Amino acid sequence: MIPTTDTSLSLPSSWMALPFLGLLGLIALAPLFFPKWWHKYYPHVTLGLAAFVLAYYGFILKNSAPIFHVAQEYFSFICLIGSLFIVSGGIHIRVKSHSKPAANIVFLLFGAILANAIGTTGASVLLIRPWLRMNHHRIGAFHVVFFIFIVSNVGGSLTPIGDPPLFIGYLKGVPFWWITTNSLAIWSVAIGYLLTVFYLLDRHNYKRIAWIDPSPTENSHGNWRVEGSLNILFLGVILASVFINNPYFVREGLMIVAALGSWLTTQKKLYERNHFSITPIKEVAILFIGIFATMLPALDLLQVHAKSLGMTSPSLLFWSSGFLSSVLDNAPTYYSFLTAMLSVFVDGEIVKQVQQLILTQGASLTAISGPQSHEILNTWAALQRYHGAKVAAGIVNVEQIKIAYLIGNPPYHLHLLALSIASVFFGATTYIGNGPNFMIKSIANEAKIATPTFLGYIYKFSIPVMLPMLLLVWFLFFRHS
Numbered sequence: 001m002i003p004t005t006d007t008s009l010s011l012p013s014s015w016m017a018l019p020f021l022g023l024l025g026l027i028a029l030a031p032l033f034f035p036k037w038w039h040k041y042y043p044h045v046t047l048g049l050a051a052f053v054l055a056y057y058g059f060i061l062k063n064s065a066p067i068f069h070v071a072q073e074y075f076s077f078i079c080l081i082g083s084l085f086i087v088s089g090g091i092h093i094r095v096k097s098h099s100k101p102a103a104n105i106v107f108l109l110f111g112a113i114l115a116n117a118i119g120t121t122g123a124s125v126l127l128i129r130p131w132l133r134m135n136h137h138r139i140g141a142f143h144v145v146f147f148i149f150i151v152s153n154v155g156g157s158l159t160p161i162g163d164p165p166l167f168i169g170y171l172k173g174v175p176f177w178w179i180t181t182n183s184l185a186i187w188s189v190a191i192g193y194l195l196t197v198f199y200l201l202d203r204h205n206y207k208r209i210a211w212i213d214p215s216p217t218e219n220s221h222g223n224w225r226v227e228g229s230l231n232i233l234f235l236g237v238i239l240a241s242v243f244i245n246n247p248y249f250v251r252e253g254l255m256i257v258a259a260l261g262s263w264l265t266t267q268k269k270l271y272e273r274n275h276f277s278i279t280p281i282k283e284v285a286i287l288f289i290g291i292f293a294t295m296l297p298a299l300d301l302l303q304v305h306a307k308s309l310g311m312t313s314p315s316l317l318f319w320s321s322g323f324l325s326s327v328l329d330n331a332p333t334y335y336s337f338l339t340a341m342l343s344v345f346v347d348g349e350i351v352k353q354v355q356q357l358i359l360t361q362g363a364s365l366t367a368i369s370g371p372q373s374h375e376i377l378n379t380w381a382a383l384q385r386y387h388g389a390k391v392a393a394g395i396v397n398v399e400q401i402k403i404a405y406l407i408g409n410p411p412y413h414l415h416l417l418a419l420s421i422a423s424v425f426f427g428a429t430t431y432i433g434n435g436p437n438f439m440i441k442s443i444a445n446e447a448k449i450a451t452p453t454f455l456g457y458i459y460k461f462s463i464p465v466m467l468p469m470l471l472l473v474w475f476l477f478f479r480h481s
Contacts, residue, residue: 010061011304016297019049023290024327024432028454046290053294066296072248074292078285079252080242081121081435083259087234088125089276090266094225099134101202105195107131108146112155112191118239120156120163124436126235127151128443129274138209144444144451145461146198152436153428154190157183157421164435165325165334165423167242172338173403174416175386182417186477190425193469228270234258280442291329291432298328303336311337311344314411314418315478322422322470330427330434337419345412346402347372354379354401358394375409382408418478425470429462430454 026045030038054067099107107127115123128147135143156162158180160170166179226232241254302324311317317337325333353376356364368376382404383391390396406412427434431441431454441451452460 010063012056012061012297012300014297014301016053016056017301019053020291020294020298023049023294024454027287027432031453032455043286046286050290050293053296057296066300070292070296074289076252077288077292077435079255080238081284081439082281083238083255084122084125084235085281085439086259087231087238087262088122088129089274090228090231090262090270091126091235092227092270092273093127093130094227095130095134098137101199101206104135104143104202105199107134108150108195108198109191111147111151115151115156116158116162118235119161119242120152120434121436122235122239123155124148124152124440125443128440132444132447132449138205139449140205141450141452142198142201142205142461144440144449145457146194146201148437148440149428149461149466150191150194150198152440153434154187154194154425157187157190157424161239161242163424163427164331165427166420168331168335169338169416169420171245173397173400174420175407178386178407179420182413183421186421186473189476190469190473193472194465197465227273228266230265231262234262275447277446280439280446283442284439287438295328295332299332299336302328302333303339311340311415314414315474317415318418318422318474318478321419322426325423325426326429326433329432330423334419334423338416341406341412341415341419342399342402345415346405350376350379350405351398351401354383354404355398358383358391358396361392361394375405378408379405380408414478421473421477425466425473429458429466431457 023046026038026042030042054070057063057066111123111127111131114127118126124147128151131143131147132139153163157166160166160174160176160179166174169179170176235258237258238255241251241258244251244254321333321337350372353368353372357368357376357380362380365377365380379401383396383401386404386407387396387400390400403416406416428437431438444451451457
């Protein structure tokens, strides 16, 4: 979801952030203190708060553009999540049950790598059910949470396909392989840390279980096998459609067609083996209507004030953008901060000078002089390295020049890297930080697996596990910036 504030129109009052904060409070506390009431009435409360905010934009601000935009963004979001949910539900991966800690480590590492090829959402919905079956005899909340940490979030930080913030950066002009080459060391440290902590917890859990279920649901000695392989083709259609931006609805139409094709061609026994139910996607669909709508005022205010939020150094940017990514959804937070960075750091005169270099194909290099000459030359070098063909054809746009300026000139290079890493990593720290998180919780709950509450997730896992990892990443890569 990308904020679309028009500064010529009135900004929402800061008080209008209260519906969003109220909804977060209810998601966090209601299941603890009045679970029956919340389970029955959460659709009414969620839709009511959403309607209140949308009515405020329509009748008080008289600005209907954000309403249509949020409707479009929500529709795209639910088409992607829903189609992946249906298609993955028809893929049954037969696994060896009673998995040992070492096998779990290999599986999670595979999921982290796969997330960069098919996205964290795709990898999450494809692998969560076999993950639960592998560990059914000793499943614990930490199995679900570390799956969210590794597969649904941190693992997908190597490519623009991996996580929504990075894909937004790619659409804005960040070269496809730039994030891979610059974040590989960070990814290795983060994944290595999380896998180590998980292994220690899982080994303790494995040793503590003194018995083994004599009648496992899967063949403990059989080979791995994939059933419903036709759905892999439908999965590919969905993932490929993500790259289609125009005309509108073609992307979503392909996702819907793929989901319908999967549903009509998949043997129902495969859905039964996966214990498939629409309850998880129904819960996600309803709650995220409220989250998308009530988030609007907060995002509009963020886009205006992002320039003053930790832009002075990559270190501060890492923590400020990361914290907001954990509560405002990481994709719009990334967009707001990136937009602010391009506005604050990139001088218009530099853009004009680089455009002149493109027009002359570098012939005017000798005429470059002055205090900004070094930055101009670095930007030109970055453009030639990452957009050489477009430079030669003279079709480089302004946004690509601005991104090349960030990439080619330290410390702005570190600003962009800090924003990219923080948006992905901090997205794991709450259930709403990234799209797949809440869905994984819902799928696990549907399988009768106890998962942490909203607050329990934060203080039992995010603070003691994710926070030390974030501190380690900051200390090693951004502390001196």
